[in-house]
Amino acid sequence: MVDVSELKTVEHDVLIIGAGGAGLRAAIECANAGLDTAVLTKSLLGKAHTVMAEGGMAAAMGNVDPRDNWKVHFRDTMRGGKFLNQWRMAELHAKQAPDRVRELEEWGAVFDRTPDGLINQRNFGGHRYPRLAHVGDRTGLELIRTLQDHSVHQGRIEVYMECKALRLLKDGDRIAGCVAVWRETGRFMVVRAKAVIMATGGGGRAWRVTSNSWEYTGDGLTMAYDAGAELMDVEFTQFHPTGMVWPPSVRGTLVTEGVRGEGGILKNNKGERFMFRYIPERFAPETADTEEEAARWLAGDKNARRPPELLTRDVVARAIKAEVEAGRGSPHGGAFLDIASQRPAEYIKRKLPSMYHQFKELAELDITKEPMEVGPTLHYFMGGIRVDPDTQASTTVPGLFACGEAAAGLHGANRLGGNSLSDLIVFGRLAGLGAAEYVKGLDGLPAVDEEQVKAAIRWATDFLNRESGENPYVIHEDLQEMMQAKVGIIRNATELAEAIERIAELRKRAEQAKAHAASQYNPGWHEAMDLHSLLTTAEAVTRAALMREESRGAHTREDFEGEREEWGKVNIVIRKAEDGSMEVRKVERGEPPEELAKIAFATIEDLEAGRV
Amino acid sequence: MSKRTFRVWRGDRTGGRFVEYNIEVGPGMVVLDALHRIQAEQAPDLAVRWNCKAGKCGSCSMEVNGKPRLSCMTRISDYEPGSTITVQPLKTFPLIRDLVTDVSWNFEQNKRIPPFRPRKPGPDGKLRMWQEDVDRIQEFRKCIECFLCQDVCHVLRDHDKKQNFVGPRFIMRVASLEMHPLDTVDRIPQTLREFGSGWCNITRCCTEVCPEHINITDNAIIPTKERVVDRFYDPVAMLTRKIRGVDPTKEREEGKHA
Numbered sequence: 001m002v003d004v005s006e007l008k009t010v011e012h013d014v015l016i017i018g019a020g021g022a023g024l025r026a027a028i029e030c031a032n033a034g035l036d037t038a039v040l041t042k043s044l045l046g047k048a049h050t051v052m053a054e055g056g057m058a059a060a061m062g063n064v065d066p067r068d069n070w071k072v073h074f075r076d077t078m079r080g081g082k083f084l085n086q087w088r089m090a091e092l093h094a095k096q097a098p099d100r101v102r103e104l105e106e107w108g109a110v111f112d113r114t115p116d117g118l119i120n121q122r123n124f125g126g127h128r129y130p131r132l133a134h135v136g137d138r139t140g141l142e143l144i145r146t147l148q149d150h151s152v153h154q155g156r157i158e159v160y161m162e163c164k165a166l167r168l169l170k171d172g173d174r175i176a177g178c179v180a181v182w183r184e185t186g187r188f189m190v191v192r193a194k195a196v197i198m199a200t201g202g203g204g205r206a207w208r209v210t211s212n213s214w215e216y217t218g219d220g221l222t223m224a225y226d227a228g229a230e231l232m233d234v235e236f237t238q239f240h241p242t243g244m245v246w247p248p249s250v251r252g253t254l255v256t257e258g259v260r261g262e263g264g265i266l267k268n269n270k271g272e273r274f275m276f277r278y279i280p281e282r283f284a285p286e287t288a289d290t291e292e293e294a295a296r297w298l299a300g301d302k303n304a305r306r307p308p309e310l311l312t313r314d315v316v317a318r319a320i321k322a323e324v325e326a327g328r329g330s331p332h333g334g335a336f337l338d339i340a341s342q343r344p345a346e347y348i349k350r351k352l353p354s355m356y357h358q359f360k361e362l363a364e365l366d367i368t369k370e371p372m373e374v375g376p377t378l379h380y381f382m383g384g385i386r387v388d389p390d391t392q393a394s395t396t397v398p399g400l401f402a403c404g405e406a407a408a409g410l411h412g413a414n415r416l417g418g419n420s421l422s423d424l425i426v427f428g429r430l431a432g433l434g435a436a437e438y439v440k441g442l443d444g445l446p447a448v449d450e451e452q453v454k455a456a457i458r459w460a461t462d463f464l465n466r467e468s469g470e471n472p473y474v475i476h477e478d479l480q481e482m483m484q485a486k487v488g489i490i491r492n493a494t495e496l497a498e499a500i501e502r503i504a505e506l507r508k509r510a511e512q513a514k515a516h517a518a519s520q521y522n523p524g525w526h527e528a529m530d531l532h533s534l535l536t537t538a539e540a541v542t543r544a545a546l547m548r549e550e551s552r553g554a555h556t557r558e559d560f561e562g563e564r565e566e567w568g569k570v571n572i573v574i575r576k577a578e579d580g581s582m583e584v585r586k587v588e589r590g591e592p593p594e595e596l597a598k599i600a601f602a603t604i605e606d607l608e609a610g611r612v
Numbered sequence: 613m614s615k616r617t618f619r620v621w622r623g624d625r626t627g628g629r630f631v632e633y634n635i636e637v638g639p640g641m642v643v644l645d646a647l648h649r650i651q652a653e654q655a656p657d658l659a660v661r662w663n664c665k666a667g668k669c670g671s672c673s674m675e676v677n678g679k680p681r682l683s684c685m686t687r688i689s690d691y692e693p694g695s696t697i698t699v700q701p702l703k704t705f706p707l708i709r710d711l712v713t714d715v716s717w718n719f720e721q722n723k724r725i726p727p728f729r730p731r732k733p734g735p736d737g738k739l740r741m742w743q744e745d746v747d748r749i750q751e752f753r754k755c756i757e758c759f760l761c762q763d764v765c766h767v768l769r770d771h772d773k774k775q776n777f778v779g780p781r782f783i784m785r786v787a788s789l790e791m792h793p794l795d796t797v798d799r800i801p802q803t804l805r806e807f808g809s810g811w812c813n814i815t816r817c818c819t820e821v822c823p824e825h826i827n828i829t830d831n832a833i834i835p836t837k838e839r840v841v842d843r844f845y846d847p848v849a850m851l852t853r854k855i856r857g858v859d860p861t862k863e864r865e866e867g868k869h870a
Contacts, residue, residue, distance in 0.1 A: 044661075045719060046757055047669040105739055108728035108792065109748050110753055117740030135750065141668065142753060152719075153727040161716070184708050213663040245639020253666045353754075357825075358666060361685050362640065471653040516657040520624065521709040524656030 004450040008189045011445060012038040012158065014435050015110045015177060017165045017220060020048030021140070021424030022145035022232070022404025023199030024432070029432025030197075031154040035439060038191060039159045040180060042215050046148045049201055049213055050424065053140030054354065055124055056132030056255035057421030059097035063118040064130040065302075069092040071599045072128050075607065077419060078600040079282065080312050081382070081412025082553040083568060084233065087592045087600075088389035089410040100425040101133050109146040111135055112611075123261045126312040126416040128286070128604065137256050137352045143421055163189070164526065165219065167305060167456040168196060168227040168400070175227070175399030179456040183526065186519025188457050194433040194442050197392075198224055198402040199428065202381030203537035204237075205530075207488075208480035210378040211243055211254040217530040218537030220406040224385045225536060231574040232408040233383030234537075235544035236554045238415055239489050241316035242609035243377025245334035250362050252377040255337065255355060257417040259372075260309045262351050263298045264339035266320070267371065268328035274335075275308035278319040283311060286604060298342065314414045314554045315377040321489055324375070332351050334375030340368055376425055376489055380420065382411040382554065383544070386573060391434030392427055396575070399446070403431035413553025434444040461519075463528040469514025472528035479506050479534060487542050492559045496546040503539045510535060543584045544572045571573035613638050616688065618646055620658070621700040624709045630698070631655075637688050643699060644672050644683040647711070659710035667823060670758030674711050675700045680760040680821045685819045702763040715759050722804065725785055730794040741793045752788035752832055754824045755781065761818035761828060767811045777808035780818035784832035790839065804840045812837070 014030045016023045017591075019041035030037040041048065060073040074094035078085055105111065105119065112120040121130040131378060135142040151157050162183040169176040169190070177192040200220025202211030225231055242255040243586050260266075270272050279287050287308050288294040294307035309316065312551050320335045330336050339348055345368035349356050352367070359365045385402035386395045392407060394400035404424045411419065486499040510532065515525035550564035570586040577583040592600070602612040616637045619630045620718050627651050644662055651658045660683075662672040667685040668810045677691070677698050691697055704715035761780040767773045786803050789795055803809045812833055819829045824834075842849065852858075 043663055044671065044715070047663045047671050049664070051669045051756070052664050102739075106730055107728075108789070108795075112742075112749055112750075113741055113746060114744040117742050118738060135753070138668070138754065141756065145753065145755075149722070149727065152723045161719075184714075213665065215663065215670075248638060249641045249645045251668070263624075354668065361667070361687070362642070466837065471652075471656060473656060477652070518657055521659040521712050522657045523651060523659060557786070591727070 003384075004190070004453050005229055007453070008187065009192060010038070010189065011192045012036045012562040013193065013439050014038070014195045014197065014379045015040065015191050016197045016199055017178070018048070018199035018201065018404075018406070019043075019045055019159065020050040020199060020201060020404065021143050021147060021386055021421060022406070022428040023048075024144065024151050024198070025428025026197050026199060026403055026435070027157050028147065028151050028154055029429045030436055031151070031157050033432070033436035035156070035436055038155060038165050039156045040165055040178075040191065041159065041161055042164050042183070044161050046144055048144060049216065050140045050144045050421070052211065052213070052254055053143070053421050054137040055141065055258040055261060056122055056134030056139045056256065056418050057097070057101060057425070058124070058127060058131045058416065058418035059101040059133055059422055060094060060131060061098045061119065061133070063114050063454065064121040068129040068131060071612065072607055073097070073131065074596070075600050075602065076127050077410070077416060078412070080414055080416040082563065083600070084411065084552065084571065085412030086389050086409035087596050089427075090162045091596055092389060092430070093410055093423060096426045097422040100422065100429065102148050104425070107146050107150040109142050111142070122258065123259055123306070123310065124416070124418045125260065125310045125316070126282065127418065128219055132418040134258070134259070136350070137258050137354050139389070139421060143424070163581060164529070165223060166460055166529070167452070168223050169448055169452050170227060171449065173398055174446055175397060176446035176448055178223070179453055181460060182475050184521055186522065186525075188460075190448060190453055192448060194439045195399045195401060197431050197435055198385060198406045199404050199431075201405045202384070203380045204381070204535065206479055206483050206534045206538040206541075207378040208484040209243065209252040209376075211240060211252055212378070218533045219462050220402065221384055221531070221540070222533040222536040224394065224397070224400060225540070225574070225576055227397055227400065228576065229397045229400055230386040231383065231387040231540055232571050233412070234381065234408075234540045234574065235453065235548050236382035236411075236413050237378060237541060238313055238380040238382060238554045239317040239376040240379035241313055241320055241376055242337055242374035242555060244363065245330070245373045245375045246332040246363060253358070253362070254379065255372060255374050255378065256352070257313070259337060259339050259352060259355060262339065263342040264309065264337050264347075265307070265342060266309050266316070267336040267338055269327055269330060272328075274323055274328070275311065275316065275319060278315060279308050279311065280315060287311065312414055312416065317489060318556060320375055324368065326445065330373040332373055334373045337369040337374045340370060340373035345369075358575050380415055381405055382408070382415050384408040390430065391437065392431035393434050393438065398427060401435050403427040403592065413555060426556055462515060463515040463525055464517055464519055466512070466514055469512045470509055472510070472513040472515065472531055474522060474528060475506060475509050475513060475531055476534065479538060482506070486547060487538070490556050490558050491545055492557060493546060496542055499542045500539065500546070503542065507535050539582060540574050543582055544574060547572055547586070616646070617696045619652065619696055619698040620647070620650065622710050623659070623707070625707055631715055632696070641688050642684055643676055643681070643686045643688060643697065646688060647683065647699070657749045657852060659708070659712045668756060670756035673702055673758045673763065675702060679852070680763045681822045682758055682760070685823055700823065702759070704765075704769045705759075708709050716780065717774060718757070718759050718762060718779075721782045722785065725782060725789070726799055726802070728789055728795055729795050729797050739794060745793045748831060749788045749791050751817050752784050754826055755784065757781065758823060760821045760823065764821045766815065766817065766855070767794045773808070773811060777811040780812070780828050780833060782843065783809055783812065783836055784826070784828055787832040787836045790836065800839050800843050803836060804844060809837055809840050856867045
């Protein structure tokens with residue numbers, strides 16, 4: 001067996017797991033605080049899923065419409081999240097996002113400009129005003145490259161590329177680091193650290209149709225959960241309404257909401273602009289109800305209301321699904337997204353260049369001439385590790401922090417497009433500050449328990465060493481098919497209960513999976529190890545979805561239609577029980593601060609007139 | 613669905629060989645889909661690096677029928693029906709295993725480039741730039757760091773001058789900083805002496821393989837080389853400097869943002 005004293009061991013003040021926007025922003029803050037900082041990423045630097053964010057980052061800078069301010073952004077975020085968001089997080093986010101965006105500009109980001117030379121902002125679903133700072137349709141790439149280029153000059157940031165964290169280490173109650181494995185060599189490493197920040201994103205790979213890359217296996221949620229952290233709001237999984245549906249090999253690949261933000265409309269196979277039929281009551285006063293008004297809005301009439309295509313993602317995704325099920329879908333089971341009839345070809349190519357190339361090269365379709373076929377795709381986890389809003393510290397594990405998609409709280413039951421990139425930079429920074437403050441209070445490095453290290457390595461090498469076992473790819477595909485069928489956009493108690501049973505069966509198979517013996521850059525081995533995270537994440541989502549007996553935001557139960565008042569008062573929190581089982585419970589939300597409640601429930605007229 | 617044969621390089625630094633895999637291919641499939649199918653059905657340990665599968669992250673670079681390509685954006689139907697498709701790792705970088713190479717040298721080059729340092733904001737506290745002034749650097753910032761341009765660059769690929777030349781990707785990164793309207797740092801002397809801009813002899817191979825269709829040669833490399841030439845080789849300027857006793861390595865370029 002492994003001799004732990006012979007393992008490579010590195011020591012840092014803070015370890016950040018994940019190198020997307022949140023992880024890198026946290027790293028910069030830690031380095032600025034004088035901490036010796038390590039970043040661990042499963043991929044190469046700059047390849048994280050942040051690059052797939054296309055539309056922009058939401059910040060109430062008011063560069064395009066001066067009526068915008070943090071209060072309106074806060075109100076939009078709460079309404080979009082169906083009032084299940086953590087009030088304080090939504091407040092911090094709306095207040096701090098503009099400074100974080102301007103800071104990126106000081107670090108070299110080059111956003112699109114307004115005519116008077118400021119950062120341009122575009123319209124997006126659920127945002128009252130043009131609010132998304134953007135760079136064409138590749139804003140995420142701009143964000144990650146800016147943070148990457150800035151962080152390499154910050155001194156004490158060590159980046160471990162293509163290195164996978166396996167398990168968190170604890171010294172008593174508190175965090176002591178992690179055990180990791182290098183993809184290239186298959187060798188193990190112990191990373192000792194005083195604090196760990198999880199910036200690992202979500203777990204979309206548990207579904208078949210997803211915009212997520214292979215990395216999105218729920219590692220961070222699972223490692224934190226196994227270490228005693230609480231998860232929250234995981235029943236809210238966002239199905240982005242517009243993923244590609246054809247050809248089959250790209251099914252699920254993201255089509256930016258920017259297409260609708262720039263004027264794209266949705267039609268069914270009868271040529272009807274169906275979204276007018278799906279406007280929820282809460283949004284009716286602020287949504288155009290005729291094509292004529294929507295056209296005026298697109299032409300820039302500030303008195304016209306927003307087109308229904310820009311309703312929140314949960315609403316649009318369900319509408320597309322309903323149209324398809326009523327037999328009005330496109331040939332490959334989606335809806336038509338048409339921008340060709342709304343904007344000139346040159347405009348489309350300038351504002352949506354990567355969409356133009358994506359369809360041209362992968363679907364042989366010219367979006368300046370023809371409509372795209374789109375349908376819902378699993379895109380984002382609103383839920384995640386439960387944290388303190390100000391410091392992003394885990395509610396139960398000292399030394400553990402989380403930010404970005406891996407953390408819960410900002411988005412409630414549904415995330416607005418554009419609030420993710422701003423989430424990364426606002427809460428990445430706060431997590432860095434929180435960790436720095438925590439580390440200051442510690443004397444030395446927490447101790448490493450050799451038994452924990454050995455157990456992690458034994459678990460990992462068992463997949464390689466056993467004589468025979470099942471192909472992990474097959475188990476993963478079975479999980480994806482099952483989650484797609486039973487834990488999809490529309491859910492019910494029978495299917496969710498079946499899903500829990502199926503997950504238990506899949507877990508037994510996963511524990512006996514076999515990977516080919518070579519440990520060097522062996523994707524099959526990593527697939528086998530990822531199954532534990534995928535299954536834990538899938539189980540958490542399913543159990544929370546079964547408990548929440550209402551339909552709210554991204555969580556829709558056909559057996560419990562509509563929002564229920566009593567469910568608006570609780571978040572669902574998950575924790576690993578003493579006996580190893582998954583404990584699911586309701587946690588009362590408490591009363592919101594009066595000041596914030598006033599803003600969130602104000603009419604837009606009162607807010608605009610400064611009466612709130 | 614039809615059957616298709618792929619000849620895939622399998623091996624590591626100690627050696628290897630091409631292995632043929634026969635798989636079903638469907639409509640719209642790209643080379644990366646084929647490799648995933650091979651992994652799932654026949655060779656679970658086949659090493660492939662990939663992430664977004666939408667041409668946005670630049671991870672899945674490899675050589676398909678000898679051409680540097682992103683495998684996620686390379687459609688199988690673009691090749692002659694029934695022909696065998698050969699897939700091998702990037703040649704310019706050291707092999708790790710199968711189709712994965714060690715591209716860490718590129719990340720080291722990036723660290724050598726002095727970072728962006730903006731000028732002070734205007735009197736209203738705001739930084740202003742105009743769209744027509746940022747159009748050209750936004751083109752360079754589309755780069756997804758797939759390193760296909762580095763792979764195809766003959767200075768790096770055939771002559772292995774990694775000690776002398778940072779490659780097209782990083783000359784372009786210098787260009788994106790030098791042409792940034794707010795930047796205040798002078799990287800021109802370093803571009804000549806340390807980054808080796810003189811090694812590029814403008815064969816345009818980098819531009820041809822760029823999956824983002826960035827005109828690397830004409831828009832980034834040539835203007836950067838011109839700035840170097842203006843500073844160090846312009847006879848009139850050299851004479852003026854000699855008379856005035858100015859050191860060109862310390863001279864700030866007038867009208868840098870013009």
